[in-house]
Amino acid sequence: MLDEVELIKRVAQKDEKAFSTFFYLYKNRLFYYFYKVLEDQEDAEDLTVETFLRIYKKADSYRGESKVSSWIFGIARRVYLEHIKQKKHSIKTLEMYESDAVDDTPPINADVELVKKAIDKLSPQDREILFLAYYEELPYEEISKVLNIPVGTVKSRVFNAKNRLRIILKEMGYEGE
Amino acid sequence: MRENEVIKKAFGRAIEEVKVPPSVERRVFRRRAIPFAFPLVGLAAGFLIGVVFVQFWHAGGEYLLMSERKVQGVHVIFDKDVKIGQVEEFLRERGLSMVGPTQAGTFLIKNAKEEHIKELKRLNYIKEVFW
Numbered sequence: 169m170l171d172e173v174e175l176i177k178r179v180a181q182k183d184e185k186a187f188s189t190f191f192y193l194y195k196n197r198l199f200y201y202f203y204k205v206l207e208d209q210e211d212a213e214d215l216t217v218e219t220f221l222r223i224y225k226k227a228d229s230y231r232g233e234s235k236v237s238s239w240i241f242g243i244a245r246r247v248y249l250e251h252i253k254q255k256k257h258s259i260k261t262l263e264m265y266e267s268d269a270v271d272d273t274p275p276i277n278a279d280v281e282l283v284k285k286a287i288d289k290l291s292p293q294d295r296e297i298l299f300l301a302y303y304e305e306l307p308y309e310e311i312s313k314v315l316n317i318p319v320g321t322v323k324s325r326v327f328n329a330k331n332r333l334r335i336i337l338k339e340m341g342y343e344g345e
Numbered sequence: 346m347r348e349n350e351v352i353k354k355a356f357g358r359a360i361e362e363v364k365v366p367p368s369v370e371r372r373v374f375r376r377r378a379i380p381f382a383f384p385l386v387g388l389a390a391g392f393l394i395g396v397v398f399v400q401f402w403h404a405g406g407e408y409l410l411m412s413e414r415k416v417q418g419v420h421v422i423f424d425k426d427v428k429i430g431q432v433e434e435f436l437r438e439r440g441l442s443m444v445g446p447t448q449a450g451t452f453l454i455k456n457a458k459e460e461h462i463k464e465l466k467r468l469n470y471i472k473e474v475f476w
Contacts, residue, residue: 191370191373191374195365195369195370196360196361196363196365197360199363199365199369200359200360200363203363209366213366213368213369213372216365216369216373217369217372217373217376220369220373221373221376275347275348276348276351276352277346277347277348277351278351280346280351280354280355280358281355281358283351283352283354283355284355284356284358284359286355287352287355287356287359288359298352298356299356302349302352302353302356303352303353303356303357303360305353333352
């Protein structure tokens with residue numbers, strides 16, 4: 169299988185096969201991202217389509233300076249913001265902590281299924297930051313570019329989101345180890 | 346399992362389970378093709394116009410040929426004293442018609458059969474027959 173950088177280069181050359189491969193690689197991730205951020209299936213569908221079209225159009229602007237997934241979710245995030253702007257929704261601004269929060273809480277080690285259910289109960293913003301940090305494994309610097317927030321804010325958001333996840337898990341009966 | 350692995354797996358499972366509507370794929374691949382569709386549509390339109398033009402051109406030719414060759418009938422030259430109106434009435438009564446004259450002075454009696462021609466001859470309407 170091609171690595172993602174090679175794949176995106178081929179998409180830039182309008183290689184149809186590469187675009188198909190790329191589509192199947194990202195369709196669930198992008199749809200999940202939008203669906204969980206917007207909590208609206210129809211809008212998630214529209215934004216997934218729009219993101220793929222932009223990726224196809226702008227694939228040649230990927231410079232290889234960041235992970236492909238950072239670049240993809242950067243586009244996805246812009247698509248999302250434009251959508252919010254159009255709909256005149258208010259973007260919930262989270263508290264901005266510039267301090268480096270020290271995570272000395274016990275690690276989450278619950279059953280995967282339980283964590284999945286707990287993630288579903290998080291706010292869209294918390295889910296987004298954990299998704300980018302833990303699923304896409306983007307470094308904080310790259311998340312800060314995707315979300316257009318300072319690195320310190322990324323760290324604190326991850327810290328807070330994890331705390332809230334822990335609270336939800338506790339409510340669901342997880343006591344920790 | 347480490348914390349990051351647990352969270353990643355939980356997300357992974359949720360992503361696997363998410364049902365992406367089939368319309369996403371349809372819309373992405375259809376709309377992506379639109380920028381390329383314009384020149385293709387242009388080419389296709391040009392091709393179709395060409396085909397239609399050639400069809401008409403041929404059809405026109407064929408139409409002329411049909412009137413002269415493909416329509417069943419018999420070419421005749423009428424007697425100079427015969428009035429065309431008389432012949433037309435004769436033919437009309439028998440459900441026939443004719444076209445002409447050609448530059449050579451012939452008429453085509455459409456769908457005429459031998460007995461019609463014999464009758465016309467007997468009435469001295471016809472000077473010459475071209476079977």
